[in-house]
Amino acid sequence: MEMRRIVNWMVGVVVLLFLVTPMVCSVAGSSTALAADKFMADRHMDKGLKCSSCHNQNPPTRDVYKEDCLKCHGPEYKDLEKKTSKVVSKGEIRNPHAGHNGETQCDSCHHGHKAPEKDPEEACAACHNWGFTKVP
DSSP states (O other), rough: OOOHHHHHHHHOOOHHHHHHHHHHHHHHHGGHHHHHTOOOOHHHHTTTHHHHOOOOSSSSOOOOOHHHHHHHSSSSHHHHHTTTTEEEEETTEEEETTTTTTTOOGGGTTTSSSSSSSSSTTHHHOOOOOOOOOOO
């Protein structure tokens, strides 16, 4: 009888962990490892956006341009700079959107349907060592 009680208790703990873990991850937001490993398009879909929110042609026949991104993340590039003004890398504030090279195309660093092909800061790394290792 005692063994059955222990087994039932262990099953209860496993079921509880199975139910609670997804809630904890969703409350923690995009800073969790699970969210960080998703492609950008998946994270947009999780927020209820459709393909047509970024891809204006059906079927999508072109890349998404900065103007498409700024519809939600702007409306002006300077607004995006303000939103990322407190990004910290290597213990210092390094705003990736406030550069001396002007406004860059978003897909220079961000890729909707694939992992970055090169170092996420490659556009800046020729002169700077900012240490951005993960780009959303």
